[in-house]
Amino acid sequence: MIDLKKVIAEYSPDTAEIESVRKLSDDLIIKISDYCRINNINADPLLVGSSSRGTSLRGADVDIFIRFKRGYGIREMEKLGLEIGHSILKKGVEKYAEHPYVSSNEFGRKVDVVPCFMIDNANERLTAVDRTPLHSEYLKTHLTVQQRDEVKLLKLFMRKQGIYGSELKTNGFSGYVTELLIVNYGSFLSAITHFSTLKGKLIVGDYEATKKFTSPVIIIDPTDPQRNAGAAVSLTALSILKLCGKIFLREPSESYFGMEPDKKPSPNVDRGTVFYIIRIRRPEIVDDIIFPQVQKMISAIVRASKEYGFNIISSEYSVEDEIEVLLELETDILPSVKLHSGPPVESDNIIPFLEKHNGKDVLRGPYVMDGRIYVELKNSMNVYDDALHKILENADLGKHINNMKEEFKIQRYEGKLPDLKVSTNFLSKRNPN
Amino acid sequence: MIDLKKVIAEYSPDTAEIESVRKLSDDLIIKISDYCRINNINADPLLVGSSSRGTSLRGADVDIFIRFKRGYGIREMEKLGLEIGHSILKKGVEKYAEHPYVSSNEFGRKVDVVPCFMIDNANERLTAVDRTPLHSEYLKTHLTVQQRDEVKLLKLFMRKQGIYGSELKTNGFSGYVTELLIVNYGSFLSAITHFSTLKGKLIVGDYEATKKFTSPVIIIDPTDPQRNAGAAVSLTALSILKLCGKIFLREPSESYFGMEPDKKPSPNVDRGTVFYIIRIRRPEIVDDIIFPQVQKMISAIVRASKEYGFNIISSEYSVEDEIEVLLELETDILPSVKLHSGPPVESDNIIPFLEKHNGKDVLRGPYVMDGRIYVELKNSMNVYDDALHKILENADLGKHINNMKEEFKIQRYEGKLPDLKVSTNFLSKRNPN
Numbered sequence: 023m024i025d026l027k028k029v030i031a032e033y034s035p036d037t038a039e040i041e042s043v044r045k046l047s048d049d050l051i052i053k054i055s056d057y058c059r060i061n062n063i064n065a066d067p068l069l070v071g072s073s074s075r076g077t078s079l080r081g082a083d084v085d086i087f088i089r090f091k092r093g094y095g096i097r098e099m100e101k102l103g104l105e106i107g108h109s110i111l112k113k114g115v116e117k118y119a120e121h122p123y124v125s126s127n128e129f130g131r132k133v134d135v136v137p138c139f140m141i142d143n144a145n146e147r148l149t150a151v152d153r154t155p156l157h158s159e160y161l162k163t164h165l166t167v168q169q170r171d172e173v174k175l176l177k178l179f180m181r182k183q184g185i186y187g188s189e190l191k192t193n194g195f196s197g198y199v200t201e202l203l204i205v206n207y208g209s210f211l212s213a214i215t216h217f218s219t220l221k222g223k224l225i226v227g228d229y230e231a232t233k234k235f236t237s238p239v240i241i242i243d244p245t246d247p248q249r250n251a252g253a254a255v256s257l258t259a260l261s262i263l264k265l266c267g268k269i270f271l272r273e274p275s276e277s278y279f280g281m282e283p284d285k286k287p288s289p290n291v292d293r294g295t296v297f298y299i300i301r302i303r304r305p306e307i308v309d310d311i312i313f314p315q316v317q318k319m320i321s322a323i324v325r326a327s328k329e330y331g332f333n334i335i336s337s338e339y340s341v342e343d344e345i346e347v348l349l350e351l352e353t354d355i356l357p358s359v360k361l362h363s364g365p366p367v368e369s370d371n372i373i374p375f376l377e378k379h380n381g382k383d384v385l386r387g388p389y390v391m392d393g394r395i396y397v398e399l400k401n402s403m404n405v406y407d408d409a410l411h412k413i414l415e416n417a418d419l420g421k422h423i424n425n426m427k428e429e430f431k432i433q434r435y436e437g438k439l440p441d442l443k444v445s446t447n448f449l450s451k452r453n454p455n
Numbered sequence: 456m457i458d459l460k461k462v463i464a465e466y467s468p469d470t471a472e473i474e475s476v477r478k479l480s481d482d483l484i485i486k487i488s489d490y491c492r493i494n495n496i497n498a499d500p501l502l503v504g505s506s507s508r509g510t511s512l513r514g515a516d517v518d519i520f521i522r523f524k525r526g527y528g529i530r531e532m533e534k535l536g537l538e539i540g541h542s543i544l545k546k547g548v549e550k551y552a553e554h555p556y557v558s559s560n561e562f563g564r565k566v567d568v569v570p571c572f573m574i575d576n577a578n579e580r581l582t583a584v585d586r587t588p589l590h591s592e593y594l595k596t597h598l599t600v601q602q603r604d605e606v607k608l609l610k611l612f613m614r615k616q617g618i619y620g621s622e623l624k625t626n627g628f629s630g631y632v633t634e635l636l637i638v639n640y641g642s643f644l645s646a647i648t649h650f651s652t653l654k655g656k657l658i659v660g661d662y663e664a665t666k667k668f669t670s671p672v673i674i675i676d677p678t679d680p681q682r683n684a685g686a687a688v689s690l691t692a693l694s695i696l697k698l699c700g701k702i703f704l705r706e707p708s709e710s711y712f713g714m715e716p717d718k719k720p721s722p723n724v725d726r727g728t729v730f731y732i733i734r735i736r737r738p739e740i741v742d743d744i745i746f747p748q749v750q751k752m753i754s755a756i757v758r759a760s761k762e763y764g765f766n767i768i769s770s771e772y773s774v775e776d777e778i779e780v781l782l783e784l785e786t787d788i789l790p791s792v793k794l795h796s797g798p799p800v801e802s803d804n805i806i807p808f809l810e811k812h813n814g815k816d817v818l819r820g821p822y823v824m825d826g827r828i829y830v831e832l833k834n835s836m837n838v839y840d841d842a843l844h845k846i847l848e849n850a851d852l853g854k855h856i857n858n859m860k861e862e863f864k865i866q867r868y869e870g871k872l873p874d875l876k877v878s879t880n881f882l883s884k885r886n887p888n
Contacts, residue, residue, distance in 0.1 A: 221801050261823045265800040272806065288819045294791035294837065335794070357785050358727035361768070367698040368654050373705065386721045390694045390886045404727065453823045 024274040026210070030171045033079050033178055033281065043073055046129055047084055053110045054088060054135070063102055064091040066140065070158045072197055075165065077173040079281065083132040087155055089140035096121070096148060103137025111135060117308060120150045144246030156245040157198050164205045164244075175210035175279070176200050182280035183266050183455050185259040191313040191341075193256035195239075195263075202226065202241055202251060218267035224252065224260055266454040278454070287449035290438050295335065296354045297435040298410060299444065302345040305422045312341055315420035320347060326413040331356050332406050338448040345423075346444035354406035354434070359385045364395040407434065457707040459643070463604045466512050466611055466714065476506055479562055480517050486543045487521060487568070496535055497524040499573065503591045505630055508598065510606040512714065516565040520588055522573035529554070529581060536570025544568060550741060553583045577679030589678035590631050597638045597677075608643035608712070609633050615713035616699050616888050618692040624746040624774075626689035628672075628696075635659065635674055635684060651700035657685065657693055699887040711887070720882035723871050728768065729787045730868040731843060732877065735778040738855045745774055748853035753780060759846040764789050765839050771881040778856075779877035787839035787867070792818045797828040840867065 035043065047069045054067035071085035072078035088106055090099045100121050107124025108114050111133060114124035123136040138151045147153055165173065177200050180186035188196035195203075206226045207213035217224070225232050227242025232250075238260045239252030270278050305312070316339050324334045327349075338348045364379075365371040367390060379388055379397045386398040403409050414427060439445035468476065480502045487500035504518035505511035521539055523532045533554050540557025541547055544566060547557035556569040571584045580586055598606065610633050613619035621629035628636075639659045640646035650657070658665050660675025665683075671693045672685030703711050738745070749772050757767045760782075771781045795812075798804040800823060812821055812830045819831040836842050847860060872878035 257825045258823055261800040261826050265805060265823060265828065268800075268805065269809070288817070291818065292791070293818060294789070294834075335790070352790050353786050356727070357768070358725070367694040367701075372698060372701065376702070384721070385724065385726060386882065387885055389884045390691055390698060392690045393694050395698065395886070398726075401727075449819065451822045452820060453828070 024276060026175060029178065029276055029279045030174055033279070034171075034174060035078065035080050035082070039080065043078075043082075043084060043131075046133070047073065047086065050084075050086055050110055050133070050135070054086070054106055057106050057109055058088075063106070064093070065089060065102070065106075065137075068155055068158070070154050074158050075161050075201075076167070076170040077161075077165070077177075077197070077201060079174060079177060081131055083134060084129075085134050085136065085154075087151070088135065088137045089155060090137060092139055092141075092146075092148075094139070099137050099139065103135075106137070107135040119310070144243070144249070147246075153243070153245060153249075157243075160245050161198075161201050161205070165201060169204050169209070172204045172208075172210045172213075173201050176204060176213060178279040178281070179210070179214070179266070179270070180263070181282055182278055182284075183262050183453065184283040185255075185262050188254040189313075190254075190310050190317075192259070193254055194259045195255055196251070199239075199241055199251050199255070202244070214267045214270060217263050218271050220264055224255075224263075226252075262453050269454055283450075283455040285446055285450045286452060286455075287446055288452075290445070290449060292437040293350075296351045296406070297439060298349045298351070298354070298406065299433050299435065299440065299442065300345075300347040300349075300414075301431040301433070301442075302347075302423065302426055303429055304341065304344050305426065307422055309341070312345070312422070315423055316341055316345055316347065319417070319419045319423060320349075322417045322419065323347075323349065323410070323413055326417060327351075327406070327409065330403055330406075330409040330413075331360060331401070332409060336448075338444055338451070340443040340447050342443055346442055348439075348444045348448055349410075350448075351406060356401060356404040358401055358404050359398050360401035360404075362397050362399045364388065364397060366393050367395055368393070407432075457709060459608060462611065462709055462712045463607055466712070467604075467607060468511065468513050468515070472513065476511075476515075476517060476564075479566070480506065480519065483517075483519055483543055483566070483568070487519070487539055490539050490542055491521075496539070497526070498522060498535070498539075498570075501588055501591070503587050507591050508594050508634075509600070509603040510594075510598070510610075510630070510634060512607060512610060514564055516567060517562075518567050518569065518587075520584070521568065521570045522588060523570060525572055525574075525579075525581075527572075532570050532572065536568075539570070540568040552743070577676070577682070580679075586676070586678055586682075590676075593678050594631075594634050594638070598634060602637050602642070605637045605641075605643045605646075606634050609637060609646060611712040611714070612643070612647070612699070612703070613696070614715055615711055615717075616695050616886065617716040618688075618695050621687040622746075623687075623743050623750075625692075626687055627692045628688055629684070632672075632674055632684050632688070635677070647700045647703060650696050651704050653697055657688075657696075659685075695886050702887055716883075716888040718879055718883045719885060719888075720879055721885075723878070723882060725870040726783075728869075729784045729839070730872060731782045731784070731787070731839065732866050732868065732873065732875065733778075733780040733782075733847075734864040734866070734875075735780075735856065735859055736862055737774065737777050738859065740855055742774070745778070745855070748856055749774055749778055749780065752850070752852045752856060753782075755850045755852065756780075756782065756843070756846055759850060760784075760839070760842065763836055763839075763842040763846075764793060764834070765842060769881075771877055771884070773876040773880050775876055779875055781872075781877045781881055782843075783881075784839060789834060789837040791834055791837050792831050793834035793837075795830050795832045797821065797830060799826050800828055801826070840865075 051067045058065050066089045068087050068089055070087050072082055073084050088103055104122055111124050111126035113128040114126040116122050117125045123134055125134045136151055139148045141147050141152050144153050177186055180195050185194035187194045203213050207216055224239045231242045231247045232240045235250045237253050238257040239255035240250050241252035243249040243251040320337050327334050333352055334349050335352055336350045340346045364375045383400045384397055388395050388397040484500045491498050499522045501520050501522055503520050505515055506517050521536055537555055544557050544559035546561040547559040549555050550558045558567045569584055572581045574580050574585050577586050610619055613628050618627035620627050636646050640649055657672045664675045664680045665673045668683045670686050671690040672688035673683050674685035676682040676684040753770050760767050766785055767782050768785055769783045773779045797808045816833045817830055821828050821830040
């Protein structure tokens with residue numbers, strides 16, 4: 023029998039950690055209050071996030087929001103917010119979400135100090151983060167003490183499967199969504215039971231509120247019925263949840279829980295394919311900007327490669343100290359002939375087409391098949407190394423990466439993969455984890 | 456300026472040939488009449504086909520039909536038809552269309568003696584060929600003397616483009632269809648003008664009669680409104696006619712006319728591809744059976760190759776003394792890994808799938824993408840030579856070719872093509888010819 027209590031105990035903060043987090047947050051809140059009073063700033067600090075409601079796991083962040091009274095301009099609120107943040111976080115660095123905030127690791131865990139506007143109702147909000155204190159308030163009154171542990175179990179289950187986190191790196195379930203799911207289904211096991219038999223979308227909320235959304239996961243934010251709190255969850259993340267729910271229930275085991283997926287790479291054997299790995303120095307930008315940019319870059323490369331006739335059969339990436347992009351191809355040398363499709367025979371463009379294609383570059387044809395004319399031309403871009411360089415040269419890879427094109431390192435591998443982080447990611451792809 | 460009269464003169468039978476064909480056909484008709492009278496057979500011979508109505512080109516066949524009075528059984532008619540055929544064609548051989556007939560080359564041109572039933576109206580017909588004498592009758596009264604030459608021009612234009620002949624080898628325009636087109640459009644030039652601007656299907660006939668047909672060419676048989684005389688014409692043949700019409704009219708030239716397409720092969724250069732050529736002894740069967748069988752064989756190979764992951768980028772064949780089938784591939788070695796698509800994650804089959812794929816043949820995965828699970832397996836059939844042998848072993852290639860599988864000669868070529876008829880066909884593919 024699986025011992026879920028043991029799982030909870032293993033990953034929950036112990037009494038000492040709880041006490042230390044409380045002391046830290048109380049201390050920061052007092053300092054912020056003092057700063058505001060002394061400097062005549064009309065704002066209140068508030069502990070939000072999982073630490074504020076007992077749903078956090080070991081080592082969790084501390085999120086403190088400074089709620090400004092309405093009347094401040096957004097720029098002014100931002101400026102004062104940073105000022106306060108730096109005054110209490112001596113080693114704080116500025117980060118950017120919708121607006122800037124100060125973040126620090128100086129207390130042995132991540133502490134974020136985020137300014138926002140104080141609102142009573144979501145439709146009064148001026149910035150996206152204004153809603154966060156409302157979330158805290160809602161959950162404090164809707165989650166029972168027992169359900170806080172159920173939230174932790176669901177988080178640990180999702181974390182182990184790599185689908186926890188709404189950031190663009192993961193496209194998974196946010197902490198808030200996890201908590202709303204427990205509010206809705208009551209417990210970890212009843213939630214998992216629901217997922218394991220669910221067909222189609224995951225929908226929580228009134229029909230009237232949910233019907234206007236189209237994403238795979240639709241969870242109406244109880245503090246703002248106009249918002250889908252599950253908008254960030256990808257179809258793949260939902261599918262992994264369904265699959266792992268089903269498998270877990272057949273044979274429940276502690277191995278489905280953890281802080282993050284294990285890397286269990288498949289053996290690094292010769293797959294009879296060709297790999298191209300692009301390595302790029304990581305620019306100084308936050309995950310939520312760099313990850314979508316790398317994903318966009320890969321889509322652009324895959325699309326452009328297809329236009330040259332090269333089929334990327336799989337791709338992978340790693341963004342840590344450097345950006346590593348892996349492309350796997352069946353073959354990186356194409357025939358030196360390519361079929362070029364001309365206009366329909368009925369088209370007036372057929373004459374210019376025939377006049378254009380009567381030279382030395384024609385290897386065969388032109389000829390008619392069904393309703394269209396074709397010609398076989400010499401393919402001068404039939405080596406992938408050439409095509410990839412041309413693709414990277416011309417592609418829009420997002421403004422940060424565009425500036426670094428000259429530094430790209432491109433390497434071709436046949437047979438086994440090199441010892442790189444992206445290789446480990448590639449070989450570790452496995453669900454359930 | 457193009458001299459169409461010169462074209463007509465070049466390919467029409469001269470006076471001596473016309474005289475000799477008349478003598479030959481008169482002689483055969485008298486012999487058949489005599490035979491029938493002496494043997495109490497109630498049947499009449501009749502010259503049909505292009506020779507009977509002055510639309511034939513040099514060296515054309517002579518077609519004589521023996522019209523049996525109704526009352527004979529089909530088997531009896533067939534038996535007597537062969538008896539008569541052999542009695543007048545000393546070196547005649549039996550051939551099979553819908554029923555058997557006797558054919559001979561003993562008079563310096565092909566002579567066919569075909570039995571049929573005498574009918575006044577197409578809906579009385581008992582066999583497909585019973586209509587043929589009605590066609591002759593119709594055309595004799597509907598084609599003017601001048602139009603007979605127009606028919607010849609249209610035939611010569613189609614012959615040069617390889618789209619003349621309704622047999623399954625060509626899927627083109629029959630002699631009868633060509634004549635009906637001239638009846639309808641009046642002349643070669645007005646017919647070509649129509650084709651050159653035609654969009655979509657070629658339709659000749661009343662809307663009510665044509666609407667039930669769906670093929671690219673719909674030409675209602677005036678002797679049988681239930682029949683589409685153009686049913687055999689492929690979309691490719693119609694498209695070639697439209698294209699060549701358009702190009703011919705821009706710059707008319709004698710080079711668009713001839714008895715058959717010129718072979719103007721493209722240079723035999725290295726295309727960076729791989730060829731497999733299958734050579735088979737030609738079994739003793741008529742074109743109308745062997746051609747569709749070879750075409751069917753190629754479709755079956757292309758389809759099965761795709762299932763193994765091999766992409767046949769082009770194919771060609773030649774059926775003369777031997778059958779030669781050419782297959783061109785981008786590559787004949789695939790990766791040793793293949794992506795195997797499993798069931799949707801919601802399916803009950805997901806558990807058996809995961810249980811099945813947890814062994815040594817799994818190179819990576821299983822993993823979820825969107826709504827489905829995938830696994831990467833070892834591909835043991837990744838060399839085309841192995842796959843092709845397996846495909847040919849298992850495929851149904853039609854009863855005649857199935858019996859000869861052990862004799863197949865399969866050869867792989869890289870770079871230039873070998874000196875074979877199929878290579879010439881492959882390299883000569885070109886429209887307009």
